Amino acid sequence: MPKTRRIWVLADAHIGHVDDGRDGAEWLQLAIDDMCANVQPVDYAINLGDMSHAFTEEQLKTYAKIRGASHIARWYELVGNHDFLSIAPGHYDRWIGCPRYWALRDGNVSFFSLPHERPNAAGLFLPEVEAWLRRAMPAAAGGNVVMAAHSFPYDTVEFSTRVPRCMYPKAAIERFLKDVRVDVWLGGHIHMKPRTTAASCVKGGTTYINCASVSHVYGTKACNSFVLTFTEGSHTLLAQCRHHDAARFIDEQSLAIELPKPYVPGEPVFAPEPLQIPEKYGQMEADEVELFE
Ligand SMILES: [Fe+2]
Numbered sequence: 001m002p003k004t005r006r007i008w009v010l011a012d013a014h015i016g017h018v019d020d021g022r023d024g025a026e027w028l029q030l031a032i033d034d035m036c037a038n039v040q041p042v043d044y045a046i047n048l049g050d051m052s053h054a055f056t057e058e059q060l061k062t063y064a065k066i067r068g069a070s071h072i073a074r075w076y077e078l079v080g081n082h083d084f085l086s087i088a089p090g091h092y093d094r095w096i097g098c099p100r101y102w103a104l105r106d107g108n109v110s111f112f113s114l115p116h117e118r119p120n121a122a123g124l125f126l127p128e129v130e131a132w133l134r135r136a137m138p139a140a141a142g143g144n145v146v147m148a149a150h151s152f153p154y155d156t157v158e159f160s161t162r163v164p165r166c167m168y169p170k171a172a173i174e175r176f177l178k179d180v181r182v183d184v185w186l187g188g189h190i191h192m193k194p195r196t197t198a199a200s201c202v203k204g205g206t207t208y209i210n211c212a213s214v215s216h217v218y219g220t221k222a223c224n225s226f227v228l229t230f231t232e233g234s235h236t237l238l239a240q241c242r243h244h245d246a247a248r249f250i251d252e253q254s255l256a257i258e259l260p261k262p263y264v265p266g267e268p269v270f271a272p273e274p275l276q277i278p279e280k281y282g283q284m285e286a287d288e289v290e291l292f293e
Helices: 024-038 057-069 091-095 127-140 170-179 279-283 286-292
Strands: 004-010 044-047 075-077 102-106 109-114 144-149 184-187 200-203 206-210 224-231 236-243 248-258 269-272
Touching: 004 024, 024 057, 024 236, 057 091, 102 127, 109 127, 127 170, 206 248, 224 248
Parallel strands: 004 044, 044 075, 109 144, 144 184, 184 206
Antiparallel strands: 004 224, 102 109, 102 269, 200 206, 224 236, 236 248
């Protein structure tokens, strides 16, 4: 039997925010309960950020409690814009405990983290982060490369052309993606109405998947996430969109992605990246983006 690797990818629980009569924590619990009852086994989970709605210690603590009681043993997280202001007081470290920058090598698949860099809705692609990725990614290029990001480059998934929603500087990201191969870009951040098939797209050889959101936050009317399945010896990565409320997969929102290399299984190796990021970026306002550009 070929080995498989099953990964749960979720985003935007927004604990502390109530939508459709339930808090993000309750929606997250509903999703975990569905995974536990119906989608087994899961090797690990990747949470693409916005665990908390208002970056409070209590919200992050609630997340850690829910995560700890889940049946999934390993979790890797990203800072979302709503989590960002919990970094400086140390609440993020204390309750989430996942480093801000990391790489995860799992057989011949490499994941790289791309967190949000400020509390503003528009993300930043920092020169320091770009330098790390340009250093680290060539070694991964013999296998399959996945970006685990909070948000998306301009003009990829639906609504990424909205100025406050995409990542800046746009030109730097475009240049980067021309130079460095990214097979799959996972993100969240954009969740303002029920999902459509435009939440995923293929552009320039990269498959972009908006995995948001695991809660009903801002009118999604559903708890959605993705289940990734890699199969030994296969070029096909199955990315299945889960509708947790209905406890089923949504076929028309799921993808079979053709990978450049057939999957070779291995034991996951997690590597934190101790980047020193100047605080000034976290304080950049929306109208400063143009100067940065
Ligand atoms: Fe969000």
